Each structure stands twice: as C-alpha cells, then as structure tokens.
Amino acid sequence: MGIPLVLNRKNRILLKELTKTDFKLRYQGSVLGYLWALLRPLLMFAILYIVFAKLLKIGSDIPHYSVYLLCGTAMWSFFTECASQGIQAIVNRGDLLRKISFPKYIVVVSATLTAVINMLINLAVIVIFALINGVTPTWSWLLVFIPLIGLYLLALGIAFLLGSINVKYRDITSIWDVLTQALFYAVPIIYPIALVAESSATAAKVILLNPISQCIQDIRYFLITNETITTWNYINNKFIAIIPVLIIIVLLVIGALIFRKKSKFFAEEV
Amino acid sequence: MKREIGSRTEIYDDISDIAIKVSGLHKSFKLPTEQAFGLKQAFFNRLRGIKGYTEQKVLKGLDFEVKKGEFIGIVGRNGSGKSTLLKILAGIYYPEKGNITVNGNLVPFIELGVGFNPELTGRENVYMNGALLGFSNEEMDQMYDDIWDFAELKDFQDQKLKNYSSGMQVRLAFSIAIRARGDILLLDEVLAVGDAAFQKKCATYFESLKEKKQTVILVTHSMENVRKFCTRAMLIDDGHIIKSGDPKEIAEAYTNLWA
Numbered sequence: 001m002g003i004p005l006v007l008n009r010k011n012r013i014l015l016k017e018l019t020k021t022d023f024k025l026r027y028q029g030s031v032l033g034y035l036w037a038l039l040r041p042l043l044m045f046a047i048l049y050i051v052f053a054k055l056l057k058i059g060s061d062i063p064h065y066s067v068y069l070l071c072g073t074a075m076w077s078f079f080t081e082c083a084s085q086g087i088q089a090i091v092n093r094g095d096l097l098r099k100i101s102f103p104k105y106i107v108v109v110s111a112t113l114t115a116v117i118n119m120l121i122n123l124a125v126i127v128i129f130a131l132i133n134g135v136t137p138t139w140s141w142l143l144v145f146i147p148l149i150g151l152y153l154l155a156l157g158i159a160f161l162l163g164s165i166n167v168k169y170r171d172i173t174s175i176w177d178v179l180t181q182a183l184f185y186a187v188p189i190i191y192p193i194a195l196v197a198e199s200s201a202t203a204a205k206v207i208l209l210n211p212i213s214q215c216i217q218d219i220r221y222f223l224i225t226n227e228t229i230t231t232w233n234y235i236n237n238k239f240i241a242i243i244p245v246l247i248i249i250v251l252l253v254i255g256a257l258i259f260r261k262k263s264k265f266f267a268e269e270v
Numbered sequence: 271m272k273r274e275i276g277s278r279t280e281i282y283d284d285i286s287d288i289a290i291k292v293s294g295l296h297k298s299f300k301l302p303t304e305q306a307f308g309l310k311q312a313f314f315n316r317l318r319g320i321k322g323y324t325e326q327k328v329l330k331g332l333d334f335e336v337k338k339g340e341f342i343g344i345v346g347r348n349g350s351g352k353s354t355l356l357k358i359l360a361g362i363y364y365p366e367k368g369n370i371t372v373n374g375n376l377v378p379f380i381e382l383g384v385g386f387n388p389e390l391t392g393r394e395n396v397y398m399n400g401a402l403l404g405f406s407n408e409e410m411d412q413m414y415d416d417i418w419d420f421a422e423l424k425d426f427q428d429q430k431l432k433n434y435s436s437g438m439q440v441r442l443a444f445s446i447a448i449r450a451r452g453d454i455l456l457l458d459e460v461l462a463v464g465d466a467a468f469q470k471k472c473a474t475y476f477e478s479l480k481e482k483k484q485t486v487i488l489v490t491h492s493m494e495n496v497r498k499f500c501t502r503a504m505l506i507d508d509g510h511i512i513k514s515g516d517p518k519e520i521a522e523a524y525t526n527l528w529a
Contacts, residue, residue, distance in 0.1 A: 010404040017401030021387065021394070028389045099384045100402055101361035171309045264275070267362045268299065 011106055018093075018110035022085075023117060037118040038125060041074040048073060052190050059192050063225050067130045071223060072189035074126060075148075075216050078119035079155050080180050085111040086159020087176055090167050094270040104263040105256075108159050116152065123148075130224060140222045147218035154211050154248045160255030164262040167269050187213045193229045205235055214244035276365030278358070280372050288373055289454050289485045290336040290359065295368035297329040297354055328354045330509035332368070336454075339483035343490060343500035343517060345524045350506045352489045356380065356458050359487070374453025374485075377403065381458070383443030388432035392423065395431050396446060403450045413449050421445035441468060448475055454485045473498075493521040 027033045052058045059065040089111035166172035197204035207213050214231040221228040235241040300323040328351045346352050357363045360378035385402050386395050400410040418424045421441045476499045496503050496517050503520035505513040513523050
C-alpha cells in the first residue's frame, strides 16, 4: 500500500467528489458564500496594510509594497489553511474511515485541495492588483508555480506527519495553532526582510532558511519585483541555500512514511 | 509498541470457486481505560507504568470459506464479533493474525448512507454516496432518475438532507446502495430499519440477489431472513464460530443461545 502517483479510477472519483464536498461545505450557510475565499485574505491584507504601511510606515522603499504585502498574506493563508485542514482531515472524516476501505491519504489530499482552489482564486486577484499597481507582466510570472508547488508540498508533508499523530493525540491541533502564530512572525510577511538585514545579516539569513520564507520570497520575486531579497540571491553558499528545499523534501518523505505506517490503524483509533 | 499484522490479499481468479477464504483470524482491540487521548495522559501513564488500555480479544481464531454464489448469514449475539469480522473482510480493520483472501471485487455496506451530509442537498448527497461506491458523475447521471423513483422522494431532491426524516434518508440510501455492482456484497444489518413497505422492498432485493447467485455475506439478527434467503449460515459466539451449516439449524441454535 504505497502512495502511488497515479490513482486508479475509483480513487480518482472519490478524490474529486470529496474535494467538491469539502469546498461546498466550507462556505455552507454563509450569505456571501464562495466570496469569502476572496474576502478573507483581502480583509487581512487591509488590516495589515493600515497598521504597518500607513501607521508604522514600513516598506515605503519597496516598489509596489501593497501588492507585495497582499501576496505575502495570501500565500501565508494558503500555507496555514492547507496544513491545518490537512492535519485535521483524518479526524474530520473519521466516520468515512470507519465504514469504507480506501487509501487514507485521499482524505488528506482532498482537504488540502480546497486550500489550493482558494489560493488560485487569490492568485488571480493578486495578478489583477499587480497590473493596476503598474507591475509589468513578464515571462517570469509563469515561474511562480515552482515556489507555489514547494509551499504546497511543505504543507502536505506537515499534514501527513502531524495528521497521523493527531489521530491519537488531539493536542497536535492546538500545538499547531500556537506554532503557526509564532511562525507568522518568523516569516517576512508584514516586515520587509531588508529591515532585518540592515541590523543583522545573520538573522536575515536564518529567516531565509525557513522554507516558508524561501517560497514566499520567491513568489514575490517572480511576480512583483526582482529587487526582492530571496534565499538564492542573499545566501552565497549554494550548499546552504539549498537547505529550505531539503527541509521540504525530508518532511514530505518522513511524513508520507509515518502516515503509511500509521494509516492501517486509523479506522480503529480515530 | 510493535503490532503483529496478518494479511489480507485481493485476487481476481475466475476459475476458482472460492470467493473468500479466512484462516486463523485473530483480532483484538486496545481499549483506553480512562481518558487516554492526549499527550499529558500518555505521559503520565508511561510514568506510572500503566498501559492506559485493556486488551479485548474479539476474534479468537476463525477459519472458513465462502464459495461463489453462496448467500451466507452470520448470526450471533451483540458483541460476539460479527461486525468486526465484516470490517476486516472489507479491509477497514487490519487482521491481527491469520490470512484472508478475497477473490473478486468486494462491496461493503457497513452502514447505509455512508458520507451523507445533512448540510448538502439530496442531489449532492446522491453523487457523494455514489462516488463512495465507485460510480463516476456520468454513471450517476444515468442512474439518477431511477434512484429517486425507487426512493419515491423525487420532490425532495433539492432539499437539504437535514430536512429529511430518518426514514426518508434510509430510503434514499438504500435506493443508491442497490445499484452497487460487485462480485461479493457485505451487508451489516442494513435492514434493521424502515417501515413495512421498506422491509418488503428489501426482501424483493434479497430475493433478486439470491436468484442471480450473487455472493452475499449478511450479518443479521433476523432469523426469518436467515431461513428465507441464506444458503448457509454461521453462528459466532465469543469470537469463535460455534456452528456452521444449514440456515434452519443455525437459526434454531441462535434462538437456543438464550434457552
């Protein structure tokens, strides 16, 4: 029972239908419905923009700072939504697991795919904002999918790893909530990394070794301005600069292995 | 904490007349003694040297075969291990010891309406439930009208499921379930519910399964159904098969459990 890259017909149908249901249920019973997928990051952006850009006057030297900030908050929302939905997927779908037999990772993947759909909608909004803001479209926009996939795989790896532990120890959900709060400040979303680099180059480098920072900075680099400081152009030693990518791969492999081992008992333990 | 695992193999052998073969099947569950969920409790339990669970042996060595075309009834009192057996056959639980071979495509009904969501409409739930049975959207489109006609609920298809009565939900679920096609059907007390009209429909469905020589494993408490539909029956008690054979004799033995 491995994790095959190509799903058979039955599992494909199941994945599609579960994702559709998850997406529908997310906004069930709200007046604005799917619009919330757009509104949430926009509102979060508005708050941060007022507080940080207008009141604290941070980031005035970054070109297109508002889009830069919007891009950061939207990608952060994508990552946290992906990871937390993925972590809880097995417990949330416990009734299904106890009654039919199917590869359990389908449940995790379908939960994260809802976040992917939301992210794609947000990406369209970011592009529109960027154009309004005077960002010139370039071919490098297409490269944005590379760090996006990196960010998704990171969230998926975390979801597999923590999701399998969460079945038995529900504390994981709460721990992860606190951890994401802390991580938010460890990633250059509301503050420009240049601000950190001014006072300590080492601190900036450490921040950039976090795979979330690496992905988000790369997305900004490809999408908004090549003045963005990224892991690649700030850390000269390529063996060190590759660390964030290695973290993503290692987490995904370990997560998948542990998930595969534990998934046999999910139906009994959930 | 290493756990032993038995094996469950799926094969597709048209020539063999065996549908399911079970040998030396054991299963036990670790039941948490007190609230053993949570890291704190796990930590303290380890500290005090408490296991935090008791082991309950549910199946204690089962051996049997099901031939293709048999309609097997499994009977026994509550907690005797019937449902656990069914879930292991279905691949939901892992066998702890022993080997299981399933020959052909197996469709389990541990419960009717798996995945039904009260917040979704009848229509959405039909497609969802169909997907769990392995039907694509296109296949469901074709069956869609038949499902609602059979359930006699056509006017409710765009209502949310939470506005259905429980009887209506069961009717809808049953109407989808009978579309399932598999070499082996596992049915767990699916028919314990519903009114007289519904029971009649179930009986007709069973009759058709028996005529088609469909391989069925039915877990039930209804000795009437065992006598009427089963070609063979097994009585399970305390994790053992204590009797297997003619449905009439088994039904009698079941009744005598309390004598």
